[in-house]
Amino acid sequence: DGGITQSPKYLFRKEGQNVTLSCEQNLNHDAMYWYRQDPGQGLRLIYYSQIVNDFQKGDIAEGYSVSREKKESFPLTVTSAQKNPTAFYLCASSIVGGSGANVLTFGAGSRLTVL
Amino acid sequence: QKEVEQNSGPLSVPEGAIASLNCTYSDRGSQSFFWYRQYSGKSPELIMFIYSNGDKEDGRFTAQLNKASQYVSLLIRDSQPSDSATYLCAGNYGGSQGNLIFGKGTKLSVKP
Numbered sequence: 001d002g003g004i005t006q007s008p009k010y011l012f013r014k015e016g017q018n019v020t021l022s023c024e025q026n027l028n029h030d031a032m033y034w035y036r037q038d039p040g041q042g043l044r045l046i047y048y049s050q051i052v053n054d055f056q057k058g059d060i061a062e063g064y065s066v067s068r069e070k071k072e073s074f075p076l077t078v079t080s081a082q083k084n085p086t087a088f089y090l091c092a093s094s095i096v097g098g099s100g101a102n103v104l105t106f107g108a109g110s111r112l113t114v115l
Numbered sequence: 116q117k118e119v120e121q122n123s124g125p126l127s128v129p130e131g132a133i134a135s136l137n138c139t140y141s142d143r144g145s146q147s148f149f150w151y152r153q154y155s156g157k158s159p160e161l162i163m164f165i166y167s168n169g170d171k172e173d174g175r176f177t178a179q180l181n182k183a184s185q186y187v188s189l190l191i192r193d194s195q196p197s198d199s200a201t202y203l204c205a206g207n208y209g210g211s212q213g214n215l216i217f218g219k220g221t222k223l224s225v226k227p
Contacts, residue, residue: 042219043215102215
């Protein structure tokens with residue numbers, strides 16, 4: 001079945017540690033995204049990528065980093081510079097261009113808690 | 116500031132009734148709008164999208180877009196308890212890839 005796999009589902013981090021969230025898709029989508037969701041809030045865009053080896057900052061990129069070495073993979077690193085990282089992180093993908101360009105398919109999410 | 120505004124609710128309707136969810140947006144440059152449903156603790160799933168003025172129907176769901184008044188709505192006919200979820204409205208600004216602005220969502224509760 002085609003879809004997006006995020007891991008881990010739950011992650012606990014001590015202050016000062018970097019953590020990496022995995023996102024893999026087999027939908028053959030060119031574009032991939034990372035969103036953050038806080039309780040009672042909408043989704044906010046962290047980073048997105050339309051093509052391998054290229055990515056753009058979203059609205060809240062500070063304290064995060066990404067890479068896009070393969071079309072299928074778009075890992076997100078939450079660095080120690082992110083002051084309030086506790087949140088629900090969602091990876092998504094879509095085609096590029098056309099009416100479906102912003103039709104996002106989401107992974108199941110990763111819930112990060114800072115201890 | 117490009118924003119998408121939604122009433123956070125909760126909106127409570129009896130089973131079988133029509134649920135009406137509304138969304139307003141601040142930028143006339145928005146071209147298309149998306150409604151996602153999110154169950155508690157789960158990821159959002161697309162219900163439908165609309166980019167032309169008027170109505171778009173898909174089963175029990177109807178999306179309505181009024182660009183002059185800058186609002187989007189989602190009607191759910193014959194509401195079921197399984198429709199109880201948070202509904203997120205999102206707008207695409209300027210047609211650029213990845214520029215979806217999400218509202219905070221409206222929580223819908225359908226009572227049996």
